Amino acid sequence: MSALEVISLTKKFGGVHAVDGLSFSIAPGSIHSIIGPNGAGKTTLLNLITGIYQPTQGEIRLFDDSLVGKPVHARVMAGLGRTFQTPQMCMHMTAVENVMLGRHLHLDGRLLPAALRLPRIRDGEQEARGRAAELMEYVGLADYLNDDPGSMPYGALKRLEVARALACEPKLLLLDEPAAGLGASEKADLTGLIEKLSDAGLTIVLVEHDMKLVMSISQHILVMNFGQMLAEGRPSEVRSNPDVVTAYLGSAV
Amino acid sequence: MSNIEVKRKGSSIGMSSGTNEYQRPIAGHIFRWPVTNVAVLAVLLVCLPLALKSGFHYHLAVLVGINATIAISLNLLMGYAGQVSLGHAGFVALGAYGTAILSSRYGWPVPLALLSSAVGAGLVAFVVGRPILRLKGYYLALGTLGLGMLIYLVISNEVWLTGGPDGMTVPVLELFGVRLMDPADWYWLVAVMLILVFWLSTNLANSPLGRALRALEGPEAVAGSVGINVPWNKLLVFTLSAVIAALMGGFLALYAGFISPSLADFMHSIELVLMVLIGGLGSVVGAILGAAVITLLPQVLTVVEEYETLVFGLILIGVMLFMPRGLQPSLRNLWRRIKR
Amino acid sequence: MSEFFQYLITGLTIGSMYGLIGLGIVLVYNASHVVNFAQGDLQMLGGMSAVALLSAGLPLPVALLAGVLAGGLAGLLMFKFTIEPAGEAGPLALVIITLGVGLVLRGAAELVWGQGFYSLPTFSGNEVIRLGGVTIVPQSLWVIGMTAVVFILLAYFFSRSLTGKAILATSLDRDAAVLMGINTGRMQLVTFGLAGLLGAVAGVLIAPIAFTYSAVGLILGLKGFVVAVLGGLGSFRGAWVGGLVLGVAESMMAGYGSSDYKDAIAYLLIVLILIFMPRGIFEGMSGERV
Numbered sequence: 001m002s003a004l005e006v007i008s009l010t011k012k013f014g015g016v017h018a019v020d021g022l023s024f025s026i027a028p029g030s031i032h033s034i035i036g037p038n039g040a041g042k043t044t045l046l047n048l049i050t051g052i053y054q055p056t057q058g059e060i061r062l063f064d065d066s067l068v069g070k071p072v073h074a075r076v077m078a079g080l081g082r083t084f085q086t087p088q089m090c091m092h093m094t095a096v097e098n099v100m101l102g103r104h105l106h107l108d109g110r111l112l113p114a115a116l117r118l119p120r121i122r123d124g125e126q127e128a129r130g131r132a133a134e135l136m137e138y139v140g141l142a143d144y145l146n147d148d149p150g151s152m153p154y155g156a157l158k159r160l161e162v163a164r165a166l167a168c169e170p171k172l173l174l175l176d177e178p179a180a181g182l183g184a185s186e187k188a189d190l191t192g193l194i195e196k197l198s199d200a201g202l203t204i205v206l207v208e209h210d211m212k213l214v215m216s217i218s219q220h221i222l223v224m225n226f227g228q229m230l231a232e233g234r235p236s237e238v239r240s241n242p243d244v245v246t247a248y249l250g251s252a253v
Numbered sequence: 254m255s256n257i258e259v260k261r262k263g264s265s266i267g268m269s270s271g272t273n274e275y276q277r278p279i280a281g282h283i284f285r286w287p288v289t290n291v292a293v294l295a296v297l298l299v300c301l302p303l304a305l306k307s308g309f310h311y312h313l314a315v316l317v318g319i320n321a322t323i324a325i326s327l328n329l330l331m332g333y334a335g336q337v338s339l340g341h342a343g344f345v346a347l348g349a350y351g352t353a354i355l356s357s358r359y360g361w362p363v364p365l366a367l368l369s370s371a372v373g374a375g376l377v378a379f380v381v382g383r384p385i386l387r388l389k390g391y392y393l394a395l396g397t398l399g400l401g402m403l404i405y406l407v408i409s410n411e412v413w414l415t416g417g418p419d420g421m422t423v424p425v426l427e428l429f430g431v432r433l434m435d436p437a438d439w440y441w442l443v444a445v446m447l448i449l450v451f452w453l454s455t456n457l458a459n460s461p462l463g464r465a466l467r468a469l470e471g472p473e474a475v476a477g478s479v480g481i482n483v484p485w486n487k488l489l490v491f492t493l494s495a496v497i498a499a500l501m502g503g504f505l506a507l508y509a510g511f512i513s514p515s516l517a518d519f520m521h522s523i524e525l526v527l528m529v530l531i532g533g534l535g536s537v538v539g540a541i542l543g544a545a546v547i548t549l550l551p552q553v554l555t556v557v558e559e560y561e562t563l564v565f566g567l568i569l570i571g572v573m574l575f576m577p578r579g580l581q582p583s584l585r586n587l588w589r590r591i592k593r
Numbered sequence: 594m595s596e597f598f599q600y601l602i603t604g605l606t607i608g609s610m611y612g613l614i615g616l617g618i619v620l621v622y623n624a625s626h627v628v629n630f631a632q633g634d635l636q637m638l639g640g641m642s643a644v645a646l647l648s649a650g651l652p653l654p655v656a657l658l659a660g661v662l663a664g665g666l667a668g669l670l671m672f673k674f675t676i677e678p679a680g681e682a683g684p685l686a687l688v689i690i691t692l693g694v695g696l697v698l699r700g701a702a703e704l705v706w707g708q709g710f711y712s713l714p715t716f717s718g719n720e721v722i723r724l725g726g727v728t729i730v731p732q733s734l735w736v737i738g739m740t741a742v743v744f745i746l747l748a749y750f751f752s753r754s755l756t757g758k759a760i761l762a763t764s765l766d767r768d769a770a771v772l773m774g775i776n777t778g779r780m781q782l783v784t785f786g787l788a789g790l791l792g793a794v795a796g797v798l799i800a801p802i803a804f805t806y807s808a809v810g811l812i813l814g815l816k817g818f819v820v821a822v823l824g825g826l827g828s829f830r831g832a833w834v835g836g837l838v839l840g841v842a843e844s845m846m847a848g849y850g851s852s853d854y855k856d857a858i859a860y861l862l863i864v865l866i867l868i869f870m871p872r873g874i875f876e877g878m879s880g881e882r883v
Contacts, residue, residue, distance in 0.1 A: 052474055072477030081478075088475040090468050092535060101468055105480040107461040111489065114460035115453040121460050128461070168479055337685065384868040390684065391628055395822050396867045399860035402815070406860070410853040519815065523692060530689060563700025569693030570675050573686045577679075 001064050003028040003172050003203040004049070009058035011044055011227075018044040020227035022058070026172075026205060026220070031198050033206045033214045036224035037247055042207045045224070046176060050082055051075045063171060077105055081170025085177040087157035089149035095160055096145045099132035102167025135163040139193060155186040162193065172203040179210040191217055215239060223247070287455045290538065294451055298444040302437075311436035315508060317548045318443035319501050322450050324528040324540035326497035329454060331526070332535035333463065334490045335470025336386065337394040340401020341498055341525045346517030347374040348499025349506035350408055350415055353423040358414070363426055367503040374499030378492045386487040398519070405517035420513035423506040439508050446504070447541075450497065454537045466490055531572055533579030542580045595726030600848040601841060606733040606802065608840020609740035610636075613795035614817030615824060615832035616744070617788040622826055623764035624784035625676060627687040631695035632792050633813030634702075639664040639793025640805035641702055644711045653714065661793040667698065668789020672782050695810050702807035713800040736798045743794065744833050751829075760784055812856070819859045823866060838862075 002025040011019040019041045026032045036042050047053045049060060051072040060067040065078050089098050107124045108114075114121055133145055139159040144152055149160065158178060165173055175194075179187050187210070194217055198204055208214050214221065214235070221238045223231040231241045238244055305311050323345060330336050351370020355361040361369070385396040408415050415421060426433045433439055457463045465486055468476040473483045506512045515521065528547045532539025550568070554561045576583065614632050621629040643660030647653060671694050679690055715732040722729040751757035762770040763780040770777050796805065820839055824831025839859055847855045 050474070050478065071482070072474065073480045073482045076478065076480035084475065084478070088471060090464075090471060092467055092470075093464065097464060101464050101481075102479045104461055104465055109461045109465060109481075111457075111462055111493070114457050114462045117456040117460070121456075124461065125459060164479065381864075385864070388867055391826065392822065392867055394688075395818060395863055398815070399819070399863040399867075402860040403857060403864070406854060406857045410851075519811065523689075526685070527689065530685065534685075559704055560700065562696050562703060566693045566696025566698075566700055569696065570690050573682065573690045573693070574675070574678055577682050577686050 001028070002026055002061070003030070003063060004205065005059075005061040005064075006045075006049075007059040007061075009045070009048060009060065010056045011041075011048055011053055012056045017227045019048060019055075022224070022227070022229055024222055024229060024232060026203060028063075028171075028203050029198065029201055030219045031194060031204045031206070031217055032220045032222065033208055033218040034222045034224060035208060035211070035214055036230065039226075040224040040230075041227040042224055044227070046082075046174065046207055049075075049174065050080065076168055076170070079171035080174065081165040081168045081172070082174040083158070083161040083165050083176055083178060085180055087149075087154070087161050089157060089160065091148070091150050093149075094146045095141065095149055095152065096129065096132045096136060098149060098160060099135055099163045099167050100128045102135075102164040103128040103131060105168060132163070132167060135166050136160070138166070139163045140189065154181055155183070155189075158182065158186075158190075159193070166197075170202070172205065173197065175204065175206045175208075177208055178206065179208060179213050187213055287459065291448065291452050291455060294541075295448055298448065302440065305440075308436050311440050313549065313552065315436050315439045315443050317545050318440070318447050319505050319508070320525075320528060320548050321541040321544035322443075322447050323498050323501045323525060324532070324544040325450050325454050325537055326494040326501075327525050328529045328532075328535065328537060328540040329457070329466070330490050330494040331529050332533075332540075333458075333466040333469075334487060335467075336487060336491065337390075337397065338491075338494075338522075339394045339398040339519070339526065340404070340522050341397070341494070342519075342521035343401035343404035343517050344374045344378065344495040344498040345502035345505070345521070345525075346404055346408060346512075346514070347377065348502030349423075349512045349516055350421075351499070352503035353421055353506050353512055354414060356424050357422065363424060363507065367500070367507070370503055371496050371500040374502075375492050375496040378495030379488065382488045382491045383484075386484065386491060398522070401517060401522050402519060405514055405519075408517055409514040415514070418514055420511055422511050423509065425510070426504075426507040433507070443504070446501075451537060451541070458537070462486075527569070531576070531579055533581030536579070536581040538584075539579050539581030542584070546580070596848065598725075598727045600844045602727065602729055602733055603848075604841030604844030605837060606736045606840070607799075607844065608837035609737050610795045610799045610836070611816055611820045611839050612833040612836025613740055613743065613791055613798075614813055615820030615836050616747070616829055617791045617795075618817050618821040619824065619826060619829060619832045620784055620791070621788045622821065624760060625672075625781050627676065627684065627691060628818060628821075629785075629788065630688060630691040630814045630818070631671065631698060631810070632788065632817050633815070634695040634698040634810030635664045635667055635789045635792030636796040636799075636813055637702065637805060637807065637810040638667055638698055639796030640713070640800040641706055641711065641796075641807070642793075643797045643800065644713055644805070645706060647713065653716075657713075657797045660797045661790055664793020664796065665786045665790040668785040668787070668792070669782060671789070672785035676781070676785065677778065695814060699807055699810055706807060708807055710804040710806045711800070712802075712804050713797065715801040730802065732798075732801045736802070739794070739798055740833070743791065744829065747829065756780075756783060816859050819863045822863060 004026040006025070007023050009019055009022045010017065022045065034042055034045065044053065048055055049067070051067065051070060051074070055068060062075070062078050062080055067075055067078065070078070090101065093101070107128055108120055136142060136145060139162050141156055141159055141163065144156055144160075149157060152160070158181070162175075162178075178190055182190060191213060194204055206214065206218070218235055221233065221235055222229060223238055223244050225247045230247055231238050231244050301314065305314060327338065327341050330338055348370045351373055352363070352366045355366035355369060356363045381400055385393065385400070388396055409418055411417070431438075433442065465476065465481045468479070468481055469483060469487055469490070476483050502516070524547050528543035529540055530543065531546055532541065532543025550565070551561070554564055557564055614636060617632045617635070618629055621627060621632070639660045642663040643656045646656040646659050651659070675690050675694055676687070679687060682690070715730070716735050717731050720731070722731065751761055759770070759775045760780045760783060762773065762775055763777045767777050770780070816839065820835040821832050823835035823839065824833070839862065842858045842862065843855050846852070846858050
């Protein structure tokens with residue numbers, strides 16, 4: 001069983017085929033990267049997988065569960081977690097509360113128990129806070145527990161995104177340009193974190209521009225161009241593929 | 254299925270180690286612990302009658318209490334969930350007129366009429382909310398404005414049902430055999446309801462649903478990415494705030510004994526929004542403060558009579574320019590400084 | 594059949610006025626991202642000042658001009674003293690501020706002129722024009738005609754003149770405009786002044802036909818907001834078409850249906866359009882991106 005299987009996926013916007021007949025599968029527990037020049041359709045693909053767009057044609061399966069037709073929140077229930085390219089935090093809550101947001105599906109979200117503050121809710125809150133704190137420590141943010149996201153550095157916010165996504169207990173984690181905006185040492189930390197997550201059994205999919213990071217960390221790479229698959233394989237294979245080199249027109253590999 | 258096991262080197266940790274030491278003050282309250290805020294409010298409400306010297310004072314207190322409860326419900330929608338409603342007075346009026354019509358024209362027992370109109374308003378909110386809440390920003394504002402104005406127009410024009418612009422009388426509320434007519438009696442009823450709604454809202458703040466509501470303010474994709482059903486939750490908070498507003502509208506009708514279509518007009522909706530803004534968006538305490546200010550302001554302004562509209566306008570501009578975050582944040586900072 | 598055309602003319606007349614108000618709102622929204630709820634009161638100011646100056650003895654054309662200028666001045670002052678100081682206040686706060694300005698204008702008008710109903714004499718006499726069973730009041734032609742002239746002049750202004758283009762630039766991307774050396778503060782000031790002028794023009798145009806009174810601003814502002822959104826908030830043409838559509842719809846409703854619910858048309862239209870066509874008749878705002 002694949003962690004993620006995409007079959008003949010197509011998304012049309014008017015006459016434009018943002019994604020065109022794409023098919024691939026991702027093995028569980030692997031680190032898989034999706035790369036391609038600007039406009040290749042990576043973002044559209046990401047949005048199709050997460051449910052922001054519905055496909056014109058084709059199928060998406062998460063651990064054999066069909067995702068097509070399911071709204072965004074239902075896909076999280078199916079085991080999908082994601083981070084955003086630009087960290088999206090609720091500024092009215094502390095960092096740990098933002099991570100607690102990720103525990104939503106594992107908590108009682110009903111109105112009446114919440115309004116009456118039943119023991120179930122109280123205990124759930126305590127447990128969620130504890131778990132969120134652990135996750136923040138796991139990603140290296142133990143010092144920022146009760147801080148205001150507005151005062152946190154950019155690199156920390158990107159890690160907070162990961163913590164929040166992890167709180168959902170996903171089976172597959174989608175990282176949207178996790179290295180964007182990070183400095184060299186932060187990227188090294190990121191690499192370490194991704195490897196740690198992969199060792200723990202999580203399937204990781206990266207959409208990324210940073211070639212060095214992608215080449216060093218991925219077990220498998222999918223290259224897109226013009227909405228289609230250009231190449232696929234291990235980093236060494238992709239790196240030496242002439243079509244890939246041409247598509248990037250000499251960008252540093 | 255948790256595939257991330259966290260093991261801290263050395264110490265053995267329980268789930269809640271170190272995380273409950275610091276209880277951050279709930280955004281929007283003045284005192285750190287939720288229970289303190291509720292208790293202080295209760296004490297204030299019990300002691301307030303000592304300062305109320307006349308029937309008129311009690312009357313004002315009852316109005317403030319009713320408006321405060323409505324403002325708390327609107328704050329849930331606007332402050333927590335970040336949605337805008339420029340037509341909330343419409344729901345208040347639905348509750349008021351529903352109660353009045355069902356009891357006086359159709360002979361329903363008053364409590365039943367009251368509850369039914371609250372439920373009815375909730376149904377309206379639920380049905381209209383589904384499509385309207387897909388909108389954002391000025392479009393949502395306009396949609397809710399349109400809804401409120403439509404309610405106003407129907408109430409004004411269907412004279413056979415509502416008495417039209419001349420208004421209609423409302424029967425007296427009878428609780429456990431006691432006819433509630435004295436403002437002093439109403440004071441206690443309203444105080445109980447205010448405490449109840451305040452306490453329920455406070456509980457909501459520190460709950461999974463409360464956090465989910467606060468996430469609604471941001472982009473839909475983000476709340477969705479943690480599994481929050483955004484359209485459903487928006488609808489929930491919209492309907493809930495409509496039900497509470499309608500319920501209080503019903504009580505308002507029963508208290509005042511007489512209602513008119515102006516209950517649903519645009520200025521009333523704006524006043525409700527102002528209560529939330531002046532008090533501090535997102536703050537339950539602020540909603541009460543804002544309600545007090547907006548309810549009492551016209552009383553103060555009657556002194557200046559013909560200048561009333563002019564002065565009210567100037568106050569609106571002044572408050573938004575000089576206290577854009579509202580009263581509650583200033584008061585909380587004041588309290589913090591006192592503590593040091 | 595002639596009934597239909599009668600209602601149509603009435604509708605186009607009122608609709609032109611709505612279009613002007615909507616235009617004022619779209620202008621200000623584009624330049625400063627604030628929905629100006631005082632636009633209706635600016636119209637009231639135009640009409641009422643003209644009435645006052647006329648009864649003070651000034652000849653009609655001068656009174657009209659002065660009324661229009663009064664609106665423009667009010668717009669300028671409004672920006673300088675309430676919008677500019679507000680800085681980066683949120684949209685809700687700005688709405689409240691403009692409502693406050695509207696109330697101030699209304700309150701001042703009530704103080705100075707009381708709560709009576711007033712009207713202006715028609716511009717070119719009262720002799721009606723009969724056209725195949727349809728009675729047309731000459732003032733209607735003034736309203737419809739002048740509105741068209743205004744829209745054409747504005748189109749020219751924004752596409753040909755330097756100031757106009759600068760204002761457009763400010764509305765499209767304020768930061769970029771600043772980088773281009775455009776004094777965006779002044780552009781916004783001009784826009785508000787322009788909106789005030791437009792509102793006042795609508796006021797003096799319609800006062801001969803419909804009564805004007807101190808409190809008329811609020812309902813006019815609301816309808817103007819509806820019209821602006823109908824047209825897509827970003828589009829001048831949309832505001833004009835939206836205004837005409839609303840005016841005609843109201844007129845048809847009053848003529849064929851119930852005149853009590855005439856006002857309901859605006860709100861019903863808006864709720865329906867927002868549900869089925871959130872972008873308005875013409876393309877307006879775009880959705881959010883993460």
